[in-house]
Amino acid sequence: MKYKVNEKGYYGDFGGAYIPEMLYPNVEELRQNYLKIIADPEFQKEFHQLLKDYVGRPSPLYLAKRYSEKYGANIFLKREDLNHTGAHKINNTIGQILLAEKLGKKRIIAETGAGQHGVATATVCALRNLECVIYMGEVDIERQAPNVARMKMLGAKVVPASSGSKTLKDATNEAMRDWINNPVDTHYIIGSVVGPHPYPDMVAIFQSIISEETKKQLLEQTGSDQPDYVLACVGGGSNAMGMFYHFMDDEKVKLIAVEAAGKGVSSGFSAATTYLGKEGVLHGSRSILMQTEDGQVVEPHSVSAGLDYPGIGPQHAHLFKTGRGQYVSITDDESLEAGLLCTKLEGIIPAIESAHALAYLEKMEFKGGENVVVCLSGRGDKDLDTYIKYFNL
């Protein structure tokens, strides 16, 4: 497979494991074991059983009639919002918690932005009775209060990250510091396709269930498993990678990744990484990130906490650089309008992250009859406060 990771942990120029020696034993242990453990039939059985009975998979592929009429194409929504805990994040946390158990780990740490990954991690820790510590930026703790309460109910300890912009990037720094200080029995469940190799590959494998199901469902519903377009929003890029995974090698399927433009790509308040970023190293891998000329990471901005990150996963950087994927961006305002539109047309309140992907439909031109799949990565319950304030509801 052309766009997959090579044996050194790279996707073209991107990837690798830029980690301090203190993290080497843990990351190396993972690297040596993840493929073996994931391929084990017993692991597969348990993973798929939990996805079915606990998460509620397969998630529906829903032909959105009114959207389709509006845009003149067949618009399908992949309903990750209907998963237990309300987003795609749980596909990954189920996989990683089973893997952590196989490695004999007793303590789980994670970072979270919107709180969806934190909730998904706290949930599987409750399920498997493991200690759970979640790092979350102070700003995000404030704007995603319901998710903080959920994590606490689930028994997790939520630790505020108060450095830097006090958002996802800083929460990730704190989680890495925790892992350095707890080198033996702790597993770090990274929530996106970022971090040192093998994380980007491992998380992509767990999220690839999204496109695996989509192919089957499309075949059933349209007679072809090949859509014309697939779209997804990109924070670190895990729902997008899950949506792209089984279509990557089929060049006829156009991959569209939607980043958060914030207040506009040139406003100084943006998280449009491919537009504003340069190649560099952050959080353990070489990728594209927003930075100054001196290599200092620039604080991003997005109304959606889950997209408020200055980098993207290395595999996305590779898809971007090779031109295999088209990387576009949507502003705060456009995403909120698209969220409201989806609610009015289809009766679905999307997460503001997912609304970025929906908003791009407005900018596409269709001949008519194309099959378009949008990954509806999560539901909007956590964002009601933001919607209420923006629309004066």
Added chain:
Amino acid sequence: MNRIKKLFQEKKNILSIYYTAGYPNLSDTIKIAEALQKSGADILEIGFPYSDPVADGPVIQASSKQALDQGMTLKVLFEQLKDLRKHVTIPVLLMGYVNPVLQFGVENFCKACAEAGVDGCIVPDLPMAEYEEFYQECFEKHNLSNVFLITPQTTEERIHKIDGLTNSFIYLLSSSATTGKNLEVGNTTEAYFSRIKAMNLKNPTMIGFGISDKQTFDKACSYGNGAIIGTAFVKAIADGNLEESISSFMKKFRD
């Protein structure tokens, strides 16, 4: 022979001091270097600050942030180090994270180090495999030593490999920790230090992370060739008269 090798041949109980360039004031870099040499430091580790220092605890994070806010960059630092060798003669290492180096350009960075008379680098998030593949050639061309870290969890096989790649010293972390944790030498730490000592590595070792007073310094010296102090020093120069703070801090170790 390089300055670092010579030092280890001539001296025991080597004291290396880390400080963040551009802290407490942007223009203190050379002033601190001179004061440290005068008061008995053997090696200087000058940190070039980074916005996301994942291996550092709160004190060095804060000094890095302050330095960046005051305008420190690699460009500014190399400008400040232009006459470094007119001011100090002891070995000097630059310490920092890989991304600023990458943006400066690896070749440009190595060249600037060599021109300033810098002897080597410590880049904690540049692992051995990446160093060998993308950096080693350039470092060697400019006679820069790269210092690797090892922790109690580093395997013997890997330690031997690191020893083979090193031509200065190996940085022995007292435990797997971010900077600023206090060293508690219990039985497991002693066993680890003894294990490394018994490996008879070709390079000397310096023990770092959590050395803060004479007692921990002496302990470290009994197992390695010396010790590295960072957080405790950065804390000591936070305010007050710089020269006085440095000389009274160093008196604790050099009497």
